[in-house]
Amino acid sequence: MALEKPAAEPKPTAQVVSYEDDEEAKAGVDIWKYVFGFTEMAVVKCAIDLGIADAMASHPEPSISLSQLSSELGCCPSSLRRILRFLVHRKIFRHHADADAYSQTPLSRRLLTRGENSMxxxxxxxxxxxxxxxxxxxxxxxxxxxxxxxxxxxxxxxxxxxxxxxxxxxxxxxxxxxxxxxxxxxxxxxxxxxxxxxxxxxxxxxxxxxxxxxxxxxxxxxxxxxxxxxxxxxxxxxxxxxxxxxxxxxxxxxxxxxxxxxxxxxxxxxxxxxxxxxxxxxxxxxxxxxxxxxxxxxxxxxxxxxxxxxxxxxxxxxxxxxxxxxxxxxxxxxxxxxxxxxxxxxxxxxxxxxxxxxxxxxxxx
Ligand SMILES: C[S@@+](CC[C@H](N)C(=O)[O-])C[C@H]1O[C@@H](n2cnc3c(N)ncnc32)[C@H](O)[C@@H]1O
CATH class of the missing domain: 3.40.50.150 (Vaccinia Virus protein VP39)
Structure with missing residues (x-):
């Protein structure tokens, strides 16, 4: 039996939003930065420890597939994909969905263990x-x-x-x-x-x-x-x-x-x-x-x-x-x-x- 799509909800009519309401709504989103603030440092450290940026830099092609990267690093592919999804969202590495491959960004190059810009x-x-x-x-x-x-x-x-x-x-x-x-x-x-x-x-x-x-x-x-x-x-x-x-x-x-x-x-x-x-x-x-x-x-x-x-x-x-x-x-x-x-x-x-x-x-x- 085919599932029936529910009827579309009526669009809300325009409302006057005060700055305070706006700030309140933004706070509801921004507070998560503080709840999970530690994850940025922890995942970036994980990427350095694994040598993700270094492996990409030494790969002969400009991008590297998940399977190549995970075998290069000796990592579990599904865990590595989740680590990369977190980092890509922050513009640390780029994901090329068509080839399911990853490449460097200016930010990811700062995670190289050597080089002028390495941090x-x-x-x-x-x-x-x-x-x-x-x-x-x-x-x-x-x-x-x-x-x-x-x-x-x-x-x-x-x-x-x-x-x-x-x-x-x-x-x-x-x-x-x-x-x-x-x-x-x-x-x-x-x-x-x-x-x-x-x-x-x-x-x-x-x-x-x-x-x-x-x-x-x-x-x-x-x-x-x-x-x-x-x-x-x-x-x-x-x-x-x-x-x-x-x-x-x-x-x-x-x-x-x-x-x-x-x-x-x-x-x-x-x-x-x-x-x-x-x-x-x-x-x-x-x-x-x-x-x-x-x-x-x-x-x-x-x-x-x-x-x-x-x-x-x-x-x-x-x-x-x-x-x-x-x-x-x-x-x-x-x-x-x-x-x-x-x-x-x-x-x-x-x-x-x-x-x-x-x-x-x-x-x-
Ligand atoms: C934050 S690091 C800065 C290092 C360097 N100036 C830089 O920016 O790359 C502070 C430096 O002060 C040095 N230091 C601490 N106490 C010192 C002392 N009593 N005499 C000389 N150097 C000292 C430390 O060993 C350290 O190398």
């Missing part, structure tokens, strides 16, 4: 149990911060992230790899957007320079620069192989900073409280004091400096990361930076936006 190491760091555990202590920290509640990372692991990294070399390497992949995206953007910052600068000390990736990229853009990659001894011990024009020096920036024309600090000051930043910056001021053109170049977010607001959410998220993972670190507004720089004895500063999460702050003694 895989950063995602793998943030999705480790070590970095996820502190988030569960955020509310107890915020509620008790004025009464001296320890920072979330310390509650979770008994030490701050830097002491934890000394004791856990594997975690330290994950941090270095994550910072290096971020540097590969950020340094070319700042070099292209404000090359004048490095004109006439012959020597640079990269304070908290990690494994030396940023300094090598600066030298690629400005080949006349000679640089010192300065970081904690266990970090420089695992730095990139030696290269011309770069020396690695281990030390503690709270004790002193090697001398140069310019001290460069990218994503270092945001890890620390205002008083600790003042101490680091005073040591940087001392380090550049013998150079006629001495200056400190800071690559950090400036909250409220958004050109178009596209990275505002990322900058505010970074501020939350600082709250969860550091002991007093934060993202700063221009007013915050002005205070810190003045207290460290700098006479003037300029801020230049670049196509990155950071701006370039030049501070002059």
């Amino acid at each position: 895989a190491a950063f995602i793998l760091l943030e999705s480790t149990p070590v970095m996820l555990a502190p988030w569960l202590n955020l509310s107890s920290h915020v509620a008790g911060a004025s009464a001296g509640a320890p920072p979330p990372f310390v509650t979770a692991h008994g030490d701050d992230v830097w002491a934890y990294s000394v004791a856990n070399p594997g975690h330290s390497r994950l941090i270095d790899d994550a910072m290096a992949c971020h540097a590969r995206a950020a340094v070319p953007a700042l070099a292209e957007d404000c090359p004048e910052v490095f004109e006439g600068v012959l020597t640079v000390v990269d304070v908290g320079g990690g494994n030396g990736t940023a300094l090598r990229l600066l030298r690629k853009a400005f080949p006349w620069i000679r640089g010192i990659n300065f970081d904690l001894p266990h970090v420089v011990a695992g730095a990139l192989p030696p290269c011309e024009g770069v020396v690695d020096v281990g030390g503690d920036m709270f004790q002193g900073v090697p001398k140069a024309d310019a001290a460069f600090l990218m994503w270092v000051l945001h890890d620390w409280s205002d008083s600790e930043c003042v101490q680091i910056l005073k040591n940087c001021r001392e380090a550049i004091s013998e150079s006629k053109s001495g200056k400190v170049i800071i690559a950090e977010a400036v909250i409220g400096e958004e050109e178009d607001g596209k990275l505002t959410g990322a900058r505010l998220a970074l501020d939350m990361v600082m709250m969860a993972h550091t002991s007093g670190g934060k993202e700063r507004t221009e007013k915050d930076w002005a205070h810190v720089l003045r207290d460290a004895g700098f006479a003037k500063y300029t801020i230049k936006p670049v196509r990155a999460i950071q701006s370039i702050i030049e501070a002059f003694p």
